[in-house]
Amino acid sequence: MTRDDCEALDRRDPLAAHRDAFALPDGVIYLDGNSLGALPRATLPRLRQVIEDEWGERLIRAWNDAGWIEAPRRVGAKIAKLIGAAPHEVVCADSTSINLFKVLAAALKLQSERPQVSMRERRLIVSERGNFPTDLYIAQGLAEWLGGRYELRLVEFNEVTAAIDESVAAVMLTHVNYRTGAKHSLTSVTYRAQQAGALAIWDLAHSVGAVPVDLNAAHVDFAVGCGYKYLNGGPGAPAFLYVADRHLKALAGERFVQPLAGWLGHRAPFDFAPDYEPARSIDRFCVGTPSILALAALECGVDTVLAAGIDALRAKSVQLTELFMRLVEERCAGFGLRLVTPRDAGYRGSQVSLAHANAWPIMQALIARGVIGDFRAPDILRFGFAPLYLRFVDVWDAVEALREVLTSGSWDQPHFHQRKAVT
Amino acid sequence: MTRDDCEALDRRDPLAAHRDAFALPDGVIYLDGNSLGALPRATLPRLRQVIEDEWGERLIRAWNDAGWIEAPRRVGAKIAKLIGAAPHEVVCADSTSINLFKVLAAALKLQSERPQVSMRERRLIVSERGNFPTDLYIAQGLAEWLGGRYELRLVEFNEVTAAIDESVAAVMLTHVNYRTGAKHSLTSVTYRAQQAGALAIWDLAHSVGAVPVDLNAAHVDFAVGCGYKYLNGGPGAPAFLYVADRHLKALAGERFVQPLAGWLGHRAPFDFAPDYEPARSIDRFCVGTPSILALAALECGVDTVLAAGIDALRAKSVQLTELFMRLVEERCAGFGLRLVTPRDAGYRGSQVSLAHANAWPIMQALIARGVIGDFRAPDILRFGFAPLYLRFVDVWDAVEALREVLTSGSWDQPHFHQRKAVT
Numbered sequence: 061m062t063r064d065d066c067e068a069l070d071r072r073d074p075l076a077a078h079r080d081a082f083a084l085p086d087g088v089i090y091l092d093g094n095s096l097g098a099l100p101r102a103t104l105p106r107l108r109q110v111i112e113d114e115w116g117e118r119l120i121r122a123w124n125d126a127g128w129i130e131a132p133r134r135v136g137a138k139i140a141k142l143i144g145a146a147p148h149e150v151v152c153a154d155s156t157s158i159n160l161f162k163v164l165a166a167a168l169k170l171q172s173e174r175p176q177v178s179m180r181e182r183r184l185i186v187s188e189r190g191n192f193p194t195d196l197y198i199a200q201g202l203a204e205w206l207g208g209r210y211e212l213r214l215v216e217f218n219e220v221t222a223a224i225d226e227s228v229a230a231v232m233l234t235h236v237n238y239r240t241g242a243k244h245s246l247t248s249v250t251y252r253a254q255q256a257g258a259l260a261i262w263d264l265a266h267s268v269g270a271v272p273v274d275l276n277a278a279h280v281d282f283a284v285g286c287g288y289k290y291l292n293g294g295p296g297a298p299a300f301l302y303v304a305d306r307h308l309k310a311l312a313g314e315r316f317v318q319p320l321a322g323w324l325g326h327r328a329p330f331d332f333a334p335d336y337e338p339a340r341s342i343d344r345f346c347v348g349t350p351s352i353l354a355l356a357a358l359e360c361g362v363d364t365v366l367a368a369g370i371d372a373l374r375a376k377s378v379q380l381t382e383l384f385m386r387l388v389e390e391r392c393a394g395f396g397l398r399l400v401t402p403r404d405a406g407y408r409g410s411q412v413s414l415a416h417a418n419a420w421p422i423m424q425a426l427i428a429r430g431v432i433g434d435f436r437a438p439d440i441l442r443f444g445f446a447p448l449y450l451r452f453v454d455v456w457d458a459v460e461a462l463r464e465v466l467t468s469g470s471w472d473q474p475h476f477h478q479r480k481a482v483t
Numbered sequence: 484m485t486r487d488d489c490e491a492l493d494r495r496d497p498l499a500a501h502r503d504a505f506a507l508p509d510g511v512i513y514l515d516g517n518s519l520g521a522l523p524r525a526t527l528p529r530l531r532q533v534i535e536d537e538w539g540e541r542l543i544r545a546w547n548d549a550g551w552i553e554a555p556r557r558v559g560a561k562i563a564k565l566i567g568a569a570p571h572e573v574v575c576a577d578s579t580s581i582n583l584f585k586v587l588a589a590a591l592k593l594q595s596e597r598p599q600v601s602m603r604e605r606r607l608i609v610s611e612r613g614n615f616p617t618d619l620y621i622a623q624g625l626a627e628w629l630g631g632r633y634e635l636r637l638v639e640f641n642e643v644t645a646a647i648d649e650s651v652a653a654v655m656l657t658h659v660n661y662r663t664g665a666k667h668s669l670t671s672v673t674y675r676a677q678q679a680g681a682l683a684i685w686d687l688a689h690s691v692g693a694v695p696v697d698l699n700a701a702h703v704d705f706a707v708g709c710g711y712k713y714l715n716g717g718p719g720a721p722a723f724l725y726v727a728d729r730h731l732k733a734l735a736g737e738r739f740v741q742p743l744a745g746w747l748g749h750r751a752p753f754d755f756a757p758d759y760e761p762a763r764s765i766d767r768f769c770v771g772t773p774s775i776l777a778l779a780a781l782e783c784g785v786d787t788v789l790a791a792g793i794d795a796l797r798a799k800s801v802q803l804t805e806l807f808m809r810l811v812e813e814r815c816a817g818f819g820l821r822l823v824t825p826r827d828a829g830y831r832g833s834q835v836s837l838a839h840a841n842a843w844p845i846m847q848a849l850i851a852r853g854v855i856g857d858f859r860a861p862d863i864l865r866f867g868f869a870p871l872y873l874r875f876v877d878v879w880d881a882v883e884a885l886r887e888v889l890t891s892g893s894w895d896q897p898h899f900h901q902r903k904a905v906t
Binding site: 083084085088090092095096098099103104107108111112115116117118119120121122123128154155156157158161165189190191192193194196197198200201202204205206207214239288294295296297298299315316318319320321322323324325326329330331332333334335336347348349350351352353354355357427432434436437 | 506507508511513515518519521522526527530531534535538539540541542543544545546551577578579580581584588612613614615616617619620621623624625627628629630637662711717718719720721722738739741742743744745746747748749752753754755756757758759770771772773774775776777778780850855857859860
């Protein structure tokens, strides 16, 4: 394998032209699209239109005239195509954390009203100890406020299915682990959960836009996901949530399926009635007025993914991560790197994580050379591969930079050891 | 009073030049800045900078380099200046509804841990029947999820203080009523609430940026507010919340003072620890990753208000609303309009509401003539006066348009009677 071989792969890449849809800085190989996706070229012109023509010219009328009021559903329906959901099962709203709060609350509500098949009380929420912390915090906060009725049980990645029994109310997992890149089987964990009478809640933050997800085929109960990673929606983009049609129907008669009863979840918000009567649709999971600027940027990002097609993206993602692993093995052997991400593509998302005792300064030295990945404590070098805008030659050059940093020992300079507030 | 007199008032207006800071459409008199503030000219250039230079060029590094991680606190500190709060008592986050959920939950938590001075259980949340519905819905949702421990008691505007006794846990009001424009006394209601051992929570949606508010002087416990009305932050701009310093301190040892325990409320979010340990500051009321585009637009809007100064804005607002009332009384008498807003400036915000049996078609006819106010069911014509960009001559012209619509009966055409989804 040579750099020329990588260039040849780029020439044959059916997604190569999609890179032009992004404004990428010169001199940078961006391997952190799993933290913050790159900027689509369509975003600024669209934001100019929303700001000048819609807000500036139409003012309040734009809520009707420019389709603002429909934006959470419209963008949700686009995301639905990427995750195997029906358009009416997905809506954009709030943050991933807040959406997880809503769907976890709804899942517990559903459980509390089901006839119990066992004498054991369902009081556990099972999750992975290495799950992204905000997911765990949200479950802790909700459980605490429900007065000790539920308990969060954390297990290791490979212990999840074994931990599911009839004491479990909900299994709440992130599909692809943010730190290791390891991917759970959405289908088999969901099946196992439901077999035991539990509900399955998935966080798609590190899969949506990079890994094909088929929520309906896997019979998933609830899901949430993030707009600013592989969906390229911009920093802090609105998140989304999914509720299976069967649950939307089952919950239709309930007044408070989750505690965040805001006016945009009301059956008729513009009636300004003093009593909450929820919409009988996914709208009931909306709360306050959403940022239209943020939704417009998210829509531009989602469009970049839809234009490429999720299956083609996954195929290239597997090739990119495979190439990276192979080149690291071939060219960076003997420097103490350890592969953390599963070697089998079927068990990973679109990132590769390498452990190293000096991960922090090594990553700083890489960033100084224009190769942007990130560090996750205590010892992880994390490289995300966004197939929409990464080339095979970028993978070559990134590994070459890593090899040079390790070979030269250039990472071991005082300024590379300094910690910043955020990475 | 003539149109010339209004022009003379504009020539003498010390805030006249601030109108140039806004991009206003031709042929429109915009009296709905209390629903959606107008577009500051600074917003698009600033968004271009955030999108192209920060997101596009710096990518993930902008969280450190461009101060993104500080934005919720930075913009919160600016808003603090407008509401009589210390910088560390205010943060921008989420929507008004979600922020109200957090502070109401925190207030109930505080109450539940106080030694009780009376034998009566504090189980009431007192609010106004005509409060903006989302505030009532949020209280209903939270009360329901707290298992019937609390009950929302709704009373009329003038009955609030009489309804406060030792059974009340929290008084939750909107400072200026969205429908009538009537303003509660922040100081005396807060005093009365605290005298009875209740906590005072204020929604500043219709006052921040138009009415001087001094939360610290009034010894207010908690407050929330909206970014997209008089703060000109753009459609669905992030909201803010205020927690009195004494409560931040009292809550410092508590783990879950409100249920939405997200990672940006953690003491050290980037440690990625599995257990929630809240920040001991206002940050604990942050949840998920905020939209940086939306925060940047909000900051531009807040800057327009700070540049003018809240006292000067209030002085002009009183003049504008006074002029409008006087001209309506002089020039639109005999058409069945009834003034809903208090005639005494001390008891109103920055809007004037008029009741009329045909309010809907009259408002549509006004909008067709370029005078944009809005309708609130069942019979309210609502006119908001944003002193940053409205002229006295606009008031004259708006009343003249209203007079012509009423005199000609032009409102009584079928197309003006058609209802739209959103107003």
